[in-house]
Amino acid sequence: MKESSIKLTNVSVHYRIAREKRRTVQEFMIHLAKGKKIEYQDFLAMKEITLEVPAGETLGIIGHNGAGKSTLLKVIARVITPGEGEVSVKGTIAPLIELAAGFDPELTGKENIYLNASILGFSRREIDRRFDKIVAFSELAEFIHSPLKNYSSGMVSRLGFSIATEVTTDILIIDEILAVGDEHFRKKGDERILSFKTRGTTMLLVSHDMNEIKRLCDRVLWLDHGTSRMCGDPFTVTDEYLKVQ
């Protein structure tokens, strides 16, 4: 039995939605003066999820919109702390979620590589060492000293993909970003994802593309309204999932 790199035990995430929005001091004071109590509505984004991902496995996560896929990834990436349950993650994590968040349009491609990689927690030396490879893979060498606001959106996502996949981590989180750039770059990106599998990186892949899931994943988790509906062999789970749709 391989060592598990991700282990969740009975994890639940509540989003507390205030029935009346009270987002300003002014409103807070008015309600305090009136002596009303704040009423909250509990929204359960994840219900008692127990999950174990062994090192080196590629786990696919499927489910309809709002099923809790992103919430699960955020819990694993330590972005949100769940209200209940235990989370244990061994190793470093690189998230590949909506890459544009870490870019600054005023800065050049080069400056953005340093900024974005440092957001992932890498030191200057580690980035220096990988800089040339990142630029080569993105095929953006001739634009690397221009500000990012002059890039096309395809170029920006190519740069983001190159950074997040060049930095080697133990766990890679991929939230539907395989559709990056043109056909040529997509093929390159695909090859790179496959090379991670052979290298033994643990991967979590969220996708609506069932062919992609079947091709890349060792196991699939089907989330439904925050609960685990089914977990197992990719072909069985995706077949069942498609039947319900």
Add this chain to the structure above:
Amino acid sequence: MREALKEILEVIRYRELLRNLVIRDIKVRYKRSVLGFAWVMLNPLFMMLILSLVFSTLFKVTVANYTAYVLSGIIFWNFFSQGTSVALLGFTGNSSLLKKVYIPKTVFPLSIIISALINWILSLIPLFVILLITGTRISYHIVFLPAGIIVLFLFSFGVSLILSTITVFFKDMIYIYGVLLMAWMYLTPVFYPPSIVPERYRLFLSLNPLYHFIELFRGCLYTDSPLIYEHFIYGMAFSALALLAGWAFYHRYKDRIVYYL
């Protein structure tokens, strides 16, 4: 306490991000305006000119070298007010990142205070020029200036932790703090001498941390005030208090921040 140590280690691990954020702040600030760098120097000088004209006749008798007095006051105040009011947006302004990637959150207010500090140190250049022009003798207490800057930095960071956390939950904090800052400025001897404060209100004055910091700053520069050590001790006490309160407040609410961004 262990949690605080953990956060410090995490921030050290993310020091490259801290560096990049500070560099970006400074680059973007100077790129945006045509005058850029020169503006940081000119802004307090213009303010000083206006205030000197207005107040010098008023305080001539009580304040020696009013030009140096008011300029050092304005430069000090600019650092604190600009630094903390930008740091107030430390979490909300970076919500798109904080909602997607794990980052030790304190990096954001910290980077803003560091950039403000660098700008402040740059604005010391016109101050020294004015001191030279007006023939002011620089105090030998200038050797305490770096220590004073560090203490003020820690105080501002503690205040920023509280402000940036509150702003996540109350969006109108930015306006409230603007009003509070204005009141705070008038309660701090920025352009009037502390001696005009009536005896019975002196206690309140000594409870204002910024009174001690501003007097410490002037003391290090030129006033040679014998009270400088007293101000320094008060300053250290207030920064320790601000840091502790800031950390306690942030730590209490930090897990809820992402849910409210």
